[in-house]
Amino acid sequence: METSQYLDIFIDESMEHLDMLYQQLLELEKNPKEKEIIEEIFRAAHTLKGMSATMEFDDLAGLTHKLENIFDGIRDDKIVVQTEMMDSLFHAVDHLNAMVEDISNGGNGKRDVEEIISQLDLIEKGESAIVTSKKEKKEDKVNSNTIDDLDEFQLTILGESKDRGFDNYEIEVHLREDCLLKGARVYMVFELLEKSGEVIHSNPTVNDLEEENFDFSFSIMFVTKEDPQELQAKIMKVSEVEQVNITPFSIEDYKEVQDKIQEQVTEVKPEKDNNRESKKADNNTKMQQTGKGAQSKTIRVNIERLDILMNLFEELVIDRGRLEQISSDLNHYELQETVERMSRVSSDLQNIILTMRMVPIDTVFNRFPRMIRQLARDLGKEVEIEVIGAETELDRTVIDEIGDPLVHLIRNAMDHGIETPSRRAELGKPEQGKIILEAYHSGNHVFVEISDDGSGINKEKVKNKAIEKGVISSSEAELLTDQQIFELILASGFSTNEEISDVSGRGVGLDVVKNTIESLGGSISIDAIPGEGSTFSIQLPLTLSIISVLLVELQNEKYAIPLSSIIETAILKKKDIFSAHHNKVIDFRGKVIPLTFLNKIFDVPHEEDEEDEYVSIVIVRKGNKVAGLVVDSFIGQQEVVLKSLGNYLTNVFAISGATILGDGEVALIIDSNALVK
Template sequence: MEMTQYLNVFMDEVQEHLQTLNTSLLALENNPADSSLLEAIFRAAHTLKGASATMGFNKMSNITHAMEDLLTRLRNGEIAVSSEIINVLFECFDLLDALAQGIAAGHEEDIEAAGLLTQLRMLASAGKKEVTITAARSVKHEIKPEYNRDEKALIEESISNGRILYHVSVKLREDCLLKGARAFMVLRELEKLGQVVRTWPLTKDLEDENFDDHFIIGVLSVENTEKVKSPVASITDVEIVAVEHIDLAGLPLSQSEEGTKETVRGTGVIRSGAVPRAVTSPTVRVEIKKLDDLMNIVAELVIQRSQLEQLSEALESKRLNEVVEHFSRLTVDLRDRVLRARMVQVDSVFSRFPRLVRDLSRDLSKEISLEIVGGDTELDRTVIDHIGDPLMHLIRNAVDHGIESPSERLQAGKPQEGRLTLRAYQESNTVVIVIEDDGRGYNLERLRQKAVDGGFVTEEESRRYTDEELIELVFIPGLSTAQQVTDVSGRGVGMDVVKNAIEGLGGVISIKSEYGVGTAVQVRLPLTLAIIQTMLVRSGDETYAIPTSYIEQTISVGSREVQNFRGQEVVNIRGDILPLLRLNRLVDTPVSSAPESPELDAIIIKIGEHRVLLVVDQLIRQQDIVIRPLGGYLGKIEGIAGGTVLGDGSIALVLDMRVVA
C-alpha cells in the first residue's frame, strides 16, 4: 500500500475518533459520573496517539499522550471530572481538529501546543485526594446502597419535581478519634442542601461509631455535584469525598424488593456494564472517487437506456421490448444501489453543532438547548460535503440574533432557556432540513423600512409586498437587520451567501417567522446531484427538462380562465391568484401560428413560498436524466442549469427555475 493510501485510511480513522471525542465530551459535561463516557474518550485518545505516532505526526501524538495520562487518572478515580478539565479537553479537541485539517492539506499546522500540554500535565498531576466513587468503595468493607419501595417512591416523586439523587461517599482518616461526631457533621451539612433519604450503615450505627472509616449517604438536592461535595470536603478528618449522581434506571433495590422492581427508562446514556451488543455488518472503506467513477458509468447507462427505449418503440418488436424493459429495471436497480452507497447520514454534519451551540451560548451568556431530530436521514456525499457551512451560519444567526437573553425571555413570558431544533427528514426525492428557534422572530415592518432606507426597494413597492415577500428581503446582499455587529454573525453578508450556496446545490431555502414567537428556516435539497428526475416539456420545436423538485403539480387550464391584472397574466387556482408565465416567451422560441388551444398545459412551480403557473406547449413525460455542464458561451446563459442527452440523441436544456420563474 502506498503512503497516500495509508494517509487516507489514517484520516478516515482520525475523523471517526474526533467525532467520538466531541460527542462524548458534550455528554460527559452533563453526566460527569458516567464512566462509560470516560472509557469512550480514553479509547479515542489512545487510538489517535498510536496512529499519529506511527504516521510520524508528533504534535498530534504528544497531545493525545498527555490527554491519555489525564484520562487514566480520571478512569482510576484518582481525580474527579470538573468543568476545568472538560474545558481543557475541548481545547484538545479543537487543536486535534486543526492538526487533522492541516495534515489533510498536506502539512501539519504550525499551531502552538506548549501551553495546552502544560495545562494537561498540571491537571494530571493534581492532588490525589479527589477520587470517584469507585476508589472510595475500595475500603475495608464494601458498602452496597439499597432502597426499599417506600424510599423508591419518595425518590421518584422528588426527581419528577426537579431534585437529583446523589450518593455521597465519605472516607474518614484512619486516625480519626471522633468518627461519630464527624459523621454527624457530614449529615448536618447535607441536610442544609436537601433531604437525606438514607445512610449506609444506618444512622444509629453512625452515632454509635459502629462502622469503620467509610460511609455513604443518599441525599436529594437541586444543587450540582460541586456544591454538594464542597462543604463535606471541608470538614476536619474527612479524607476522601466522592459524589455520584444516581438515575432511576440504576436505583438499587433491596433483595426483598427486587421482584417488584419496575423497568424505568434512563436518560438515554448507556452506562457501563449495560452496553447492548450492536448488530454490525461487515464493511469496507471505499474512496469517494471510486464511487464517483461508478456513478458516471451508471449515468451513461441511463442515457443508453433512454436510447434503447426509443429504438424499441420505433422497431415495434415484442421480444426487443421485453429485453429493454428488463434492462431498464436492472439499470434503475443499479442506479438506486449506487446512489445508496453514496449516501451519508446528515448526522455527520449535525454532530458539529452541539459544541457550536454550547460555546456560542456561553460566549453570549444565553441559555439554549439544542434538539436534533432525524440525524439518520441520508443525503448524497457530495451534498453533505457542501451543506455544513450554510447550516452553521443559520445556527449562528439563530443563537446570536434569534434567541433572546434570559432576562429578555423572562420579560416576554418565555422560559429562561431558549429552544433550538435542527430537524431533517426525507420527502419524496428531496431532503428537508429545518432550523427552528423560539426566539424573537423577524420584525417585518423594521425589515421593510431597512430595505427602503437602504435603497433596495421603493416605499411604494414595499407597501405592496406580502409577508412572504417581505421575509425574502433578508436574502438581499448587503441588507442586515442586526442592530449591532458581533463576532458571531450579523455583518450583512450572510443570508445571501447562504442562499447562493444552497441554490448551487440545486436546493431551495425559505423562511417562516412570527415576531415574538420564533423563526423556522427550511432548506430543501435534492437527494443526489448525479441523476435527477425531471419533467420533459416542449416549447416550439425544442425540448426542455424541468427538475421535479420545483414542480408542485401539472394541470390543464382553460384559456378563458386567464385574466390580466396590472399588465400581468394571472389565473385563479382554487382560490389562489397565481402569476402566469409562458415558457415560449421566457426562452424566446417562436410562437405557433396555429390558434391557441382552449386547454393549456401548465405546471405549478413552487420555489420556497413563491408559486407561479408555467404554460408550456406540451407536457411530454417524466424522465431521469444526467445533467451535463454546458461549456463556453452556453454555460453563461442565465436560466439554463445544463444539458442532457435524450433517447433519440437530441439535446434537452435543463431549466434553472430559480431564474426562469
C-alpha cells in the same frame, strides 16, 4: 516501516475519533460523573494515540497521550471532573483537530502545543488549569491590534463579497490618548462605517470595544464599494480620532502569512516514559482492531471511485433511454420485453449506486454542538442544541456544499434570535435558549430545519427596513404575506440588527445561504412568531446527477423541467388568461398565478395559432411562490442525467444544465427557480 499507503485510512479514522471526543466531552460537561462517557473518551484517545505513534506523528501522539493519562486518572477516581478543566480539554482536542487537518493537507502535523500540555500537566496533578482567553491575549498585545484571527466563516464572507464586486479593507483607527469616552467614539466610527458597507470583524472584539477593554487603537475588517480616501476623511471627522490607516485586504496574502506562522511553530516532542511498553500496548490494540475489522461487513471506498462509477452509470442511463426509444419505434415484442427487463435491472442498480454515495447528515451536524457552545460563551448566552434525524442521508455532493449555509443560519439564530439570559428571564422564558436542528426525508427530498425559541422576526421592522433599503416599495409591501416579508431578510446586505456584531455576518451571509441552496436545486422558507422563535426550512434534492423531469416542447425544441419543482400541469382555455399589472395571469384554484411564456424567455420563434383555443401550463413552485410556465405541449416524464453546459456557457439565465435524450437530441434543463418572482 512504510506508512504512506495507510495515510488516507489514518486521516478518516482520526476524524471519526475526534468527532467522538468532541461529542463525548459535550456530554461529560453535562454529566461529569457518568463512567460510560469517561470510558468512551479514554478509548477514543487511546486508539488515536496508538494510530498516531504507528504513523510516526509524534506531536499528535504526545498530546493524545496526555489526554489519555487524564481520563485514565478520571476513571480511577484520581482526578475529579470540574467545570474549570473543560475548556482546556476542548482546547486540546482543537489542537488535535488542527494537526490532523494539517496532515490531510500534506503537512507533518507539527504544532506548538507547549502551552496546552502545561495546562494538561496541571490537571493531571489535580491542580486548576485556566485557559488564556482571547480577551487576555489581546490585552497582552495592546499595541498589536491587526486582524490576525479570522475564522473560515469570515474568510468565506470576504471571498464572496470580493466576487460580487466589493472591496475588503483593514481599517486601523487610533484615538487620542486624552480621549475620555473611548466606547462612544468606537460607536460613532461603527455607525458611520455601516452607512457605507459591512463590518465583518473587529480586533479587539465588539464586546471589548464597548466595555473599553482596549488601549487607544482598534482594527476593523470592512467590506465596501466606497473609495478608501473618502472613507478615511469621514472617519477623521469623528472627534478625538487621531489617525486612520486603510489598507486593502488580500485573502491569499493572509493565508500565506498564517501558513508561514504555522511552519515556524516550536516542535514539542512526546513523553518518552514507558515508551517501549506503550508501543507494545498500541501494537496489541492494532492487532485486536485488525481481528475485529476482519469480521466487519463494511469497507472504505475512495469517493473518486464512486464518482467514476456514477459517471459510467450516467452513460448507461442515456443508452437505456435510446434503447427504449428504438424498441418503441420498431414495435418489436421481444426487443421491448428485453428492454423493459433491462430498465428494471438498471433502475435497481441506480438505487444501489445512489445509496452508496449517500452520507448521514450527521457528518455535518456533529460540528455544531461544539460551535454553539463556544458562540454561547462569546455572546454571554445560555443555549442548548437538540439534534433530530442525524441519521438522515444525503448525496455526498450535497453534504459537501450544505455545511456553510447551516453555519450561517445557526450563527444568525445565536446572534439575532436567542436573547440574553436576563432578557429571557424578563420575558418569563427559561434562561437557557434552545436551538433544534432536524433533518428528515419526504419523497425525493430531504428537509433540514433550524428552529430557535428566541425573539422571532419582527415583521414591521423587516418591512420598514426593506422599504428604507429600496428592496421593495411601500405599495409592494402592503401586498406581501407574512412569509414573503420574512424572506426579505435573505436579500443581499439586508440586516435589521441595530447593534454592532461580528458573529452572524452583518447581513452579508443570508443571501449567500439562499444562493448556495438554490444552486443545489433546493429552496429555503422562513416562518416566525414574534417573541416565540423562528424556523428556517431548507428543502434539498436527494441527489444532483440523475433527476426526474417533465419533458415539454416549444415548437421543435425540447426542454426539461425538474419534477421536484412542479405542482401539477394544466390545459386551460385562452379566454381564461387575464391581464393584471401588465402581466398575464390565471385564476388557478382560487389563487392568482402569474404566467411566464417560455417561447419569449428562450427566444423560440412562435406562430400564434388562431384556431387553437387551449394553452398548456406547468405550475411550478419556489418556496411559497407559484408561477405558471406556458409551453406548446407535454411530452412526458423521464429520468435524465444532468450535465453541465461547460465553462463557456456559465450563468445562462433560467438554464441549469442539459441532458442527452434517448433519440440523441439535447434538451436544456430549465431552472424554474429563476422564473418564479
